[in-house]
Amino acid sequence: MLKEVMIGNVKVETPLGLAPLAGVTDVSFRKLCREHGAGIVTTEMVSAKAIVYKNRNTFALMKTAPDEHPCAVQLFGSDPEALSEAVKMIEERPFDIIDFNMGCPVPKVVRNKEGSALMTDTRAAYLAISALVNSTKKPVTVKIRAGFDSEHINAVKIAKLAQDCGVSMIAVHGRTREQYYSGKADLNIIREVKKAVSVPVFGNGDVTDGPSAERMLNETGCDGILIGRGAMGNPWVFEQIKYYLQTGKMPAPPSTEEVFDMIITHAKMLCEENGEAMGIRQMRTHAACYVKGFRCAAKIRQKMNHIQTLEELKALFS
Numbered sequence: 001m002l003k004e005v006m007i008g009n010v011k012v013e014t015p016l017g018l019a020p021l022a023g024v025t026d027v028s029f030r031k032l033c034r035e036h037g038a039g040i041v042t043t044e045m046v047s048a049k050a051i052v053y054k055n056r057n058t059f060a061l062m063k064t065a066p067d068e069h070p071c072a073v074q075l076f077g078s079d080p081e082a083l084s085e086a087v088k089m090i091e092e093r094p095f096d097i098i099d100f101n102m103g104c105p106v107p108k109v110v111r112n113k114e115g116s117a118l119m120t121d122t123r124a125a126y127l128a129i130s131a132l133v134n135s136t137k138k139p140v141t142v143k144i145r146a147g148f149d150s151e152h153i154n155a156v157k158i159a160k161l162a163q164d165c166g167v168s169m170i171a172v173h174g175r176t177r178e179q180y181y182s183g184k185a186d187l188n189i190i191r192e193v194k195k196a197v198s199v200p201v202f203g204n205g206d207v208t209d210g211p212s213a214e215r216m217l218n219e220t221g222c223d224g225i226l227i228g229r230g231a232m233g234n235p236w237v238f239e240q241i242k243y244y245l246q247t248g249k250m251p252a253p254p255s256t257e258e259v260f261d262m263i264i265t266h267a268k269m270l271c272e273e274n275g276e277a278m279g280i281r282q283m284r285t286h287a288a289c290y291v292k293g294f295r296c297a298a299k300i301r302q303k304m305n306h307i308q309t310l311e312e313l314k315a316l317f318s
Helices: 027-035 048-052 056-061 080-089 107-111 115-120 122-133 155-165 187-196 210-220 237-247 256-274 276-290 297-304 310-317
Strands: 005-007 010-012 016-018 040-042 071-076 097-102 140-147 169-176 201-204 224-227
Touching: 016 027, 016 237, 027 040, 027 256, 048 056, 048 071, 048 080, 071 080, 080 122, 097 115, 097 122, 107 115, 115 122, 115 140, 122 140, 122 155, 140 155, 155 169, 155 187, 169 187, 187 201, 187 210, 201 210, 210 224, 210 237, 224 237, 256 276, 256 310, 276 297, 276 310, 297 310
Parallel strands: 016 040, 016 224, 040 071, 071 097, 097 140, 140 169, 169 201, 201 224
Antiparallel strands: 005 010
16 A cells, blocks of 8 residues: 655655654664664754754754665754755755654744744745755655644645645644644545645654554555654554555564563664763653553653663663
């Protein structure tokens, strides 16, 4: 059911991708997801203005690995000049795609008229997207929501505008900004966007396994799927979905031993990338996701808060 998709000149053999998540989709986690079936990955969200101001931490967020292509970098902002300058500054970096965030619901982003706030201002959205498309030779994609709130469901209108600007793919999260991540994603709005535009459309929201992925594909007709929260602590989700779509059977979940081995592997990668102290701190969030649903989860989370070294982590999960 998943067919090869072209995003501009970039071939995505398996259009099953990792959506960007702040504090989660770092280079280590993206590599693990690629190893377990993700066809495309995206960096954490990066501020265009922070790139222009040459913020050191921002450039660290954009680090990529040679074996994670195709990879998109996701930018956010609303100032056309800053967006244009930022994308020119990173043009030579090894990203295959420039993704533009128009879906972030976080208050501090929305207050700056960025992220999902752009869905309330079509002129500002047009100028921002056009600035990106006109400043790079790489494909530009955009991620939107169903709308800002239940009174303003305008994903179709924004999708058409984005296509007119020259984007190469549109990803739609089937919730409004008002919903954040509560309630159910509206697959109808994703289907309407797919009908309204000719560029590829990726669906996003509530996909956590094979059956939910099949439902997304069948009910929306979308060309691909992006998975965010469903991949947290579960990089296996991509290969599990592919197996289900190919066979109609649910794959066996990873064993406790496999989960613990993955935690250790992930922690080693984080420590190698960022140093042991930082890597262990980062792993606390990831570990809590890996063991969610385990009977011992609360005890593990408590112990993780006191772990300082990789050897201590190994001892906990060996």
